Amino acid sequence: MSASKIPVVIVGGGVIGCSIALELARDARFDTTIVERNSEVGQGSTAMSTAIIRQYYRHAESVKLARSGMQVWSRWREWVGESRAASDVVDFRQVGVLWAFPESDRASEAEHLAQCARLGVQLEELTVSAARDRFPDYAFADTPASFGLYEPDGGYVADPSHATRDLYAAARAMAPKTRAFTSAEVIGFEHTPYPERRVTGVVVHRNGTLETLAAAVVINAAGPHSYAVNALAGCPLPLTTVPNRQKLVNARDVGLAWGVRDYPVCIDFVHGLYIKPDPETFRMGANMREDEDEFLPNADDFDERVDDEWVTRKSAAVKTRMPASQLAELDPRVGVYDVTAADWKPILDKTPVPGYYVAIGTSGAWFKGAPVIGRIMRDMVVANEIEGRDTDTEPLTVALPFTEQAFRVGEFSRFRTPHATAGVIG
Numbered sequence: 001m002s003a004s005k006i007p008v009v010i011v012g013g014g015v016i017g018c019s020i021a022l023e024l025a026r027d028a029r030f031d032t033t034i035v036e037r038n039s040e041v042g043q044g045s046t047a048m049s050t051a052i053i054r055q056y057y058r059h060a061e062s063v064k065l066a067r068s069g070m071q072v073w074s075r076w077r078e079w080v081g082e083s084r085a086a087s088d089v090v091d092f093r094q095v096g097v098l099w100a101f102p103e104s105d106r107a108s109e110a111e112h113l114a115q116c117a118r119l120g121v122q123l124e125e126l127t128v129s130a131a132r133d134r135f136p137d138y139a140f141a142d143t144p145a146s147f148g149l150y151e152p153d154g155g156y157v158a159d160p161s162h163a164t165r166d167l168y169a170a171a172r173a174m175a176p177k178t179r180a181f182t183s184a185e186v187i188g189f190e191h192t193p194y195p196e197r198r199v200t201g202v203v204v205h206r207n208g209t210l211e212t213l214a215a216a217v218v219i220n221a222a223g224p225h226s227y228a229v230n231a232l233a234g235c236p237l238p239l240t241t242v243p244n245r246q247k248l249v250n251a252r253d254v255g256l257a258w259g260v261r262d263y264p265v266c267i268d269f270v271h272g273l274y275i276k277p278d279p280e281t282f283r284m285g286a287n288m289r290e291d292e293d294e295f296l297p298n299a300d301d302f303d304e305r306v307d308d309e310w311v312t313r314k315s316a317a318v319k320t321r322m323p324a325s326q327l328a329e330l331d332p333r334v335g336v337y338d339v340t341a342a343d344w345k346p347i348l349d350k351t352p353v354p355g356y357y358v359a360i361g362t363s364g365a366w367f368k369g370a371p372v373i374g375r376i377m378r379d380m381v382v383a384n385e386i387e388g389r390d391t392d393t394e395p396l397t398v399a400l401p402f403t404e405q406a407f408r409v410g411e412f413s414r415f416r417t418p419h420a421t422a423g424v425i426g
Helices: 015-025 060-074 076-083 103-118 128-134 160-174 223-232 308-321 370-386
Strands: 006-011 030-035 097-102 124-126 146-151 155-157 179-181 184-191 199-206 209-214 217-220 241-253 265-268 273-276 282-286 327-340 347-350 356-360 397-399 406-408
Touching (some): 015 030, 223 241, 223 327, 241 308
Antiparallel strands (some): 097 146, 273 282
16 A cells, blocks of 8 residues: 555445545545455445335435435446446436325324425425325225325435445446455454554455454444444443344235336335335335344344244235235345434444444344445544544534535534434434
């Protein structure tokens, strides 16, 4: 590495880690190495993301982050540059997002709907009758009483692993010294002596050997392993991240009229599920709190089985919401994600260990904001390491890509008071 550049190690080669790598590659002051446990980038929890792109959140800064992310995905080729042919970059399928809520939620959601509108998110509130007319493929029954929201700009990214490879290829094109240490596990850190304890290196185990990667900056983007990486760095945080096990099913739907029309993503709080109606890989998952509250002591030790009763129940719920649906070749799976247990918001921050930063607690829900999180983390590193600022005492506010909205990064700090817990809806 060039002695004039700041060596950065990113722990984790998922969509968050590779987004950070791309943003550092845009800045000639950094040389970046990604350490990834799997054989290539984008193969861990990122690969299990449903990659729904939507903007409806209950927390204002989350809305801003998601809105900026939406703009990035809408301009994906522009964002990743000419590193790949236009036909080779991942497809953002902008089919819209349809929300279904029980009628009892109408009053509480009205406040959040108004907030989203103030922040520039296009949302339409739908009565049952309007939802039936607008989306005849989705059944809205009179009982139980419900209402809908429609987010026309939303959709999903076809392949989250492909998107991550796009990011890494773009980083390599902009800064050829960017590299990924794959099939490598972080087993320790090196620091300067007390009392400073500045991080100076990351010890990795790879191909049966140990190697120390010199680093002036380390960024933890290790997904469900983030809590363990913090422990190795000697840096427990006031807010705790924890691996979260969730069940989902991939399938092929042979009943829908693929090629004739598109079907919006459906996030259904009446029946407790979400539906990503993709013609290649139809996916259903759960959004009830009882389905989200399965936390793991070890991200590598979990039950990969999905019980038949759960699959049957959720398949029936899909059929109730989409009567024409005929699921075939059901492939139940388990994903392990990274959540901040207190409020399900990311932690994007520096830490008490000088040179050590975290972009963690992103769960499956923050794929949508990953490219923007990469930009935020670069700005945070520049502020603290180059400009000499202390973002603990002078919290960072950044202008978000494309929207230019002011984003208060301190809302995602390790010191924040946890926001009201609302699971992935935020």
